[in-house]
Amino acid sequence: MRTRPLKVALLGCGVVGSEVARIMTTHADDLAARIGAPVELAGVAVRRPSKVREGIDPGLITTDATALVKRGDIDVVIEVIGGIEPARSLITAAFEHGASVVSANKALLAEDGATLYAAAEEHGKDLYFEAAVAGAIPLIRPLRESLAGDKVNRVLGIVNGTTNFILDKMDSSGAGYSEALDEATALGYAEADPTADVEGFDAAAKAAILAGIAFHTRVRLDDVYREGLTEVTASDIASARRMGCTVKLLAICERASDGKSVTARVHPAMIPLSHPLASVREAYNAVFVEAEAAGQLMFYGPGAGGSPTASAVLGDLVAVCRNKLAESTGPGESAYTQLPVSPMGDVVTRYHISLDVADKPGVLAQVATVFAEHGVSIDTVRQQGRQDGSGEASLVVVTHRAPDAALSGTVEALRKLDTVRGVASIMRVEGE
Numbered sequence: 565m566r567t568r569p570l571k572v573a574l575l576g577c578g579v580v581g582s583e584v585a586r587i588m589t590t591h592a593d594d595l596a597a598r599i600g601a602p603v604e605l606a607g608v609a610v611r612r613p614s615k616v617r618e619g620i621d622p623g624l625i626t627t628d629a630t631a632l633v634k635r636g637d638i639d640v641v642i643e644v645i646g647g648i649e650p651a652r653s654l655i656t657a658a659f660e661h662g663a664s665v666v667s668a669n670k671a672l673l674a675e676d677g678a679t680l681y682a683a684a685e686e687h688g689k690d691l692y693f694e695a696a697v698a699g700a701i702p703l704i705r706p707l708r709e710s711l712a713g714d715k716v717n718r719v720l721g722i723v724n725g726t727t728n729f730i731l732d733k734m735d736s737s738g739a740g741y742s743e744a745l746d747e748a749t750a751l752g753y754a755e756a757d758p759t760a761d762v763e764g765f766d767a768a769a770k771a772a773i774l775a776g777i778a779f780h781t782r783v784r785l786d787d788v789y790r791e792g793l794t795e796v797t798a799s800d801i802a803s804a805r806r807m808g809c810t811v812k813l814l815a816i817c818e819r820a821s822d823g824k825s826v827t828a829r830v831h832p833a834m835i836p837l838s839h840p841l842a843s844v845r846e847a848y849n850a851v852f853v854e855a856e857a858a859g860q861l862m863f864y865g866p867g868a869g870g871s872p873t874a875s876a877v878l879g880d881l882v883a884v885c886r887n888k889l890a891e892s893t894g895p896g897e898s899a900y901t902q903l904p905v906s907p908m909g910d911v912v913t914r915y916h917i918s919l920d921v922a923d924k925p926g927v928l929a930q931v932a933t934v935f936a937e938h939g940v941s942i943d944t945v946r947q948q949g950r951q952d953g954s955g956e957a958s959l960v961v962v963t964h965r966a967p968d969a970a971l972s973g974t975v976e977a978l979r980k981l982d983t984v985r986g987v988a989s990i991m992r993v994e995g996e
């Protein structure tokens with residue numbers, strides 16, 4: 565074993581960073597044996613130096629992350645600050661000054677992964693980011709390496725722990741939205757600004773990263789259709805239950821059947837209770853990958869939290885250190901297919917629509933005509949009159965698969981009917 569240690573700079577010592585530091589210290593001997601050289605924490609960049617950080621030598625703490633990455637003797641920079649800047653400048657400076665990088669920063673990778681990959685390649689360094697998608701679950705490495713010889717056609721799953729935790733609590737214990745979000749934040753699952761979770765930005769960033777790697781193309785955050793959780797009501801969840809379904813925030817990346825384009829989307833969807841994704845509880849994530857030769861693969865495990873995320877970061881650290889000792893590098897960007905990303909309107913999916921309608925003859929036929937005019941075929945209709953004297957009925961329509969543009973056109977036209985008093989809920993249906 566080499567006795568001279570590999571030097572690691574840790575940028576950020578929050579939920580994830582503090583766990584990375586702890587495991588690096590407590591498992592130092594095992595890590596050294598697996599890598600073939602000791603790894604030494606050479607500096608820890610923080611924003612609040614006065615905070616007591618158990619197990620970390622106070623002499624390693626600095627508030628000058630830039631100076632740390634530019635020291636010139638750092639072998640690996642671990643970036644767990646988050647956000648776009650200064651993370652991007654720090655990562656590119658790390659490559660320029662001879663270090664490889666391990667990052668958990670999905671927001672940055674989805675916003676400007678190309679710049680990071682290019683800087684890594686220019687300087688012959690590694691860029692690893694297993695922790696950026698689905699926390700502890702090995703997903704990036706299987707896609708980049710294990711499935712590199714196959715053709716992936718679809719990636720679908722739950723990739724945000726916070727929103728899954730919220731939906732699970734609302735569904736199983738009837739907890740309120742804010743109460744569940746506060747709990748997810750206290751458990752270290754939520755982003756620094758939890759809007760990123762509940763508005764679907766975090767899942768959309770992960771979808772962009774997954775689609776890019778799976779389809780060997782470049783997909784950015786802006787290319788991903790996004791709907792968050794904020795519009796999902798307790799009545800949507802109850803309505804899903806009545807249909808034998810549950811509501812999950814899904815990320816879905818697909819290669820078009822003609823192979824000439826891809827789509828990437830994040831939105832709440834109803835899935836049948838019998839589907840494996842329906843039983844994904846709390847902050848767990850689960851992702852299905854469909855590949856031509858492999859068939860369907862499922863990846864499941866803890867998707868958020870300090871310790872699970874640190875597991876993925878440490879795995880990358882070991883890989884990057886091994887590469888360094890072997891004077892090699894791992895895979896870089898693979899975006900050779902340059903497939904365009906199609907708009908959401910082209911996606912073919914199903915809708916569950918719940919309408920409040922006038923309870924009088926001919927309404928059902930009127931509603932059915934609107935669907936037919938937009939070329940959307942109806943699968944089931946359930947009508948229930950109300951006993952509250954309002955003269956209204958609830959009409960629940962589930963469609964067959966149709967282009968999303970046709971489905972939204974249908975809903976727009978339904979809203980204009982006098983007999984439709986309101987659209988109580990619209991949700992896509994997946995997993996059937």
Ligand SMILES: NC(=O)c1ccc[n+]([C@@H]2O[C@H](COP(=O)([O-])OP(=O)(O)OC[C@H]3O[C@@H](n4cnc5c(N)ncnc54)[C@H](O)[C@@H]3O)[C@@H](O)[C@H]2O)c1
Nearest residue numbers: 576577578579580609610611644645646668669868869873
């Ligand atoms: N928490 C999770 O479950 C989880 C899971 C996967 C990925 N991630 C990603 O890991 C990263 C870190 O997440 P976290 O949950 O640990 O966040 P966090 O807010 O707990 O930690 C980030 C830390 O970075 C520090 N920081 C900010 N700017 C800094 C700067 N310029 N120099 C030094 N320190 C600075 C902050 O003070 C904070 O302590 C993010 O990119 C996040 O998206 C988090």
Ligand SMILES: N[C@@H](CCO)C(=O)O
Nearest residue numbers: 724725726753755868
């Ligand atoms: N905030 C993210 C962290 C893991 O990436 C989540 O809840 O999934």
Ligand code: NA
Nearest residue numbers: 694697699701
């Ligand atoms: Na992962």
